[in-house]
Amino acid sequence: xxxxxxxxxxxxxxxxxxxxxxxxxxxxxxxxxxxxxxxxxxxxxxxxxxxxxxxxxxxxxxxxxxxxxxxxxxxxxxxxxxxxxxxxxxxxxxxxxxxxxxxxxxxxxxxxxxxxxxxxxxxxxxxxxxxxxxxxxxxxxxxxxxxxxxxxxxxxxxxxxxxxxxxxxxxxxxxxxxxxxxxxxxxxxxxxxxxxxxxxxxxxxxxxxxxxxxxxxxxxxxxxxxxxxxxxxxxxxx
Numbered sequence: 001x002x003x004x005x006x007x008x009x010x011x012x013x014x015x016x017x018x019x020x021x022x023x024x025x026x027x028x029x030x031x032x033x034x035x036x037x038x039x040x041x042x043x044x045x046x047x048x049x050x051x052x053x054x055x056x057x058x059x060x061x062x063x064x065x066x067x068x069x070x071x072x073x074x075x076x077x078x079x080x081x082x083x084x085x086x087x088x089x090x091x092x093x094x095x096x097x098x099x100x101x102x103x104x105x106x107x108x109x110x111x112x113x114x115x116x117x118x119x120x121x122x123x124x125x126x127x128x129x130x131x132x133x134x135x136x137x138x139x140x141x142x143x144x145x146x147x148x149x150x151x152x153x154x155x156x157x158x159x160x161x162x163x164x165x166x167x168x169x170x171x172x173x174x175x176x177x178x179x180x181x182x183x184x185x186x187x188x189x190x191x192x193x194x195x196x197x198x199x200x201x202x203x204x205x206x207x208x209x210x211x212x213x214x215x216x217x218x219x220x221x222x223x224x225x226x227x228x229x230x231x232x233x234x235x236x237x238x
Contacts, residue, residue, distance in 0.1 A: 002055045003034065007048055010123045011036055011185025011195065012101060014049040015081075022055060027080045030056045031073050033100070033193035038186055046121075046183045061238070071192040073100060076238075083193045084238060091149040095238035098146065098154055100193050101184045102126075102201055103137070103232040111140055124181045125201055125231040131224070134204045134232045143234040145206040148220025150235055154194050159215040161190040161198040181229065203233045 004021055008014030014036075019029045034052040041047040061069065061076050066086075069075055075084040075097075082097035105116050108126035116122065129137065138144045146154075155161050187199040202213035202224075209221025210230055224230065 003052060004055065005050070005052045007050045009049070010046055010121065010183050011038070011049045011051060012104070012123045014051040015053065018051055018053050024055075025080075026074070028077070029074060029080075030058055030077060032056065032071060033073065033189055036185065036189055036195070046186065049185065069095075073193060079236060082234075082236065085150070085153050085192060087238075088149060088153050091152075093147070093149045093153060096146075096150055096153075097236045097238055098150065098192075098194060099233045099235070100189065101195050101233075102203060103234065104184055108137070111137060120181050121183055123185075124183050125196075125229070127181060127229040127231055129204075129230075129232060131204055131208050135206075137232060138234050141234060143236045145204050146233065146235040147206050148209065148211065151197075151203075151205065151211045152216065152220065154190070154192060154197060155211075155216050156190065161194075162188075200229075202227045202230045204230060 004018045006014050006018035006021065008017045016026060019026060031053045034054050036051045038046055039048045056072060058077055069084045070086055072084050074080050079097040081100055083100050085096055085098055087093040087095040102125040104123050105120060105126050106122040109116065134145060158164055182200060185195040187196055189195045190197055197212055200213055202210040205211055205221045207221065208224065210224045210227050211221045213227065
């Protein structure tokens with residue numbers, strides 16, 4: 001296994017640059033995210049992202065130790081920038097892949113011919129899709145929206161992915177101003193390499209509720225009404 005460090009204009013760019021040093025693209029590489037850090041400029045915008053990744057050999061999932069799969073990105077070589085998560089037998093949740101980053105403007109525009117606002121970076125999460133638009137986007141990619149049980153697996157046992165209470169170094173709890181769309185990956189990833197979970201971005205769940213922008217209750221998702229901003233994060237059965 002080779003460890004690689006790289007920086008870029010954002011997390012997505014830094015990951016791509018790290019992989020490029022090994023002549024790999026995100027579609028080809030199997031890796032584990034070990035560390036990520038964002039530096040902001042005086043205006044609060046992302047000035048630089050640093051990431052450390054650990055490359056893994058290409059092996060069939062069946063040949064990997066079960067305990068080594070959790071958090072492995074693109075574990076089967078067919079799910080780029082998605083981390084493998086184990087599911088939960090208590091809720092009947094099977095193993096699945098989850099996007100490590102929410103759907104960005106650049107990704108949304110691969111399906112939709114819409115103008116991108118000039119003040120928003122292409123790696124910023126796409127906001128404002130209705131539930132049906134989010135479902136349609138997922139179907140077009142051969143994926144789906146997560147269930148509340150799947151979000152719980154990625155979330156972990158605590159009220160917030162990083163622990164019990166708000167921590168500015170891990171994530172902003174509460175929505176940003178309406179004129180501000182933070183870049184994806186602004187906050188450190190959770191132990192499974194999932195960015196911005198619990199930090200600021202609500203995300204659609206398959207049942208029409210939302211989760212992610214604040215503490216996760218035992219009941220799972222929260223009503224979408226009155227929640228902002230709402231983005232999209234996709235999953236796929238493993």
